[in-house]
Amino acid sequence: MTKYRNFPMVPRVVFGQGCFEQLGEILMPKRKNSEAPFIFLVDDVFEGHEITKRIPLIFNDQIIFISADEEPKTHQVDALVSQIKNGYTELPSGIIGIGGGTLLDLAKALALMLTNPGSSSEYQGWDLVKKPAIYHVGIPTISGTGAEVSRTTVLLGPEKKLGINSDFTPFDQVVLDPDLTHGVPKEQWFYTGMDCYIHCVESLNGTFLNAFSQSYGEKALELCKEVYLDSLEAAESRDKLMMASWHGGMSIAYSQVGVAHAMSYGLSYLLGVRHGIGNCLVFQYLEEFYPEGVALFHEMKEKHQIELPKGICAGLSDQDFDTMITVALSLEPLWENALGKEWRKTITPQKLRSIYEKI
């Protein structure tokens, strides 16, 4: 009888330049007692930074700095769970992720795993989580991943790179302060924004699309074009890219990503390539699947003088290619969205290898 997903939305959002200032008053009513801390997972680029000084710490609240140099991992989540369970007598009042997709995904996964038993790797998949997470808040400091609004948290596990997709995954609260994205290095700004752009192209060209996802995806795509092709004033550009990421994440409600994401997961799994750049590395060669989207991607890349690294897959063994291909092909919903139920007729291991070899 369930034909359409009953989609969980983030139930609270505050948006505005400087709204990070309101975090203390937002958290206060969610504090269970003085023994139940808020745990702030913060990208370690902010260590000693002004943003960190503005975090409203009281009682036994704790900041844990985490590097986003690598993709978030299941064993990293499991270690955080142990650290917190051993460090406090009570479950935290909440988990607050401050950073990019890596930090947001870690915060979501940690909040889930504080109430669900076992290893986070057991929950990679669709709707395997049985218990609600503890209260969790997402505060993006770079725009594009859509992690702030999605119902997944994508983790690199021992066997796969796959999301914990569940109704309990989305944040209870999101704080969208475009000022926090001030100072993001140009390359990262580009790659992360392209994560949004690429997943909109994939979603809008997918077979799963309906009017709900289409309307969000179209708006996100339009905002990406404004940001990367027009000449907006800096603050307006930050505002709009943050909204692009938000709408882009929402557009996944009734759609899916596609070819670029599937293949990029293979790159991440084998080589640890970061998600944003991985998507770009693959997407540049997908004109067969997304002709218009790829053409526009090259235009944006040139406008911002972005040089993608080359030779990433040079010198890989047959076994390496097979590993990437196996990971990519395992993401069946992505392929089905991209190419329909008969996707296996078009997509063969040889086909994927020929694309990986270009990268």
Place this chain on the structure above:
Amino acid sequence: MTKYRNFPMVPRVVFGQGCFEQLGEILMPKRKNSEAPFIFLVDDVFEGHEITKRIPLIFNDQIIFISADEEPKTHQVDALVSQIKNGYTELPSGIIGIGGGTLLDLAKALALMLTNPGSSSEYQGWDLVKKPAIYHVGIPTISGTGAEVSRTTVLLGPEKKLGINSDFTPFDQVVLDPDLTHGVPKEQWFYTGMDCYIHCVESLNGTFLNAFSQSYGEKALELCKEVYLDSLEAAESRDKLMMASWHGGMSIAYSQVGVAHAMSYGLSYLLGVRHGIGNCLVFQYLEEFYPEGVALFHEMKEKHQIELPKGICAGLSDQDFDTMITVALSLEPLWENALGKEWRKTITPQKLRSIYEKI
């Protein structure tokens, strides 16, 4: 310290042609026990209609048919509260509104007033509600009001037409099934869709706007243009108008409606003019404030051969005009949004009277 509203979003939404079918399974886990019914408030045009037969009634659930011929009223809400409190030993498991803006607003208000003491008229205003509502679900059968997603429920009270604006007002669940809007009469389809169009024009031209509201408002406006100016296939048109209404409602998060809504409230209060048509009656004469929006409105009106009624205000007494003007001027946030803090310099009772006299 609170500069930006921490906006409450509808936490669950299902969208898709035919998704009304899933209502039973959506409600089941929310059923408190067999003595706590679901109360379905249903527009009485659906009495004996196929939609009503598909409502998943069990135990002592009840359907209450309500006419949407008149604007929803505070005394009507208060009477419903008494009826339900007297009729059952327990509070309901939830309230489900099925209909247009009137039914959705009644459902929201009823859910709030089952847990908050006194008359609903005591809560007309901003953030006067202290206790969470009982579980409530909105199922629109006509698109445009945005009532399915807004944090208000607009009621005609003994002293004013004003919303109960609160964080507890939004629905806990919305079911967006575009098939339910099949068969809406053309005039109603036009007037209700124009409610969305007009509030987007007001919001996008308002001083309160930020990038969050702008992105939603622009998308809603674009969808309205597609629906009313292009030649879409019927099902696609229903899908898109439902999404226009949704995004239009969201665009109010960090914005406000403006001149047309303020003046239309006056018409509703004095003459009981329905909200959708009231907005159109006023908006047609607002080229001074919204030149592009009004021009496009006339284009849409002509394309669909809509004749607005004339002479609505003919024969009104000075006192009648004063009443309408007082109601309109009392809506200060709307005027401030439309014209800035200094709005009183532009807007005088004489000015409003001259516009009302044309209607």
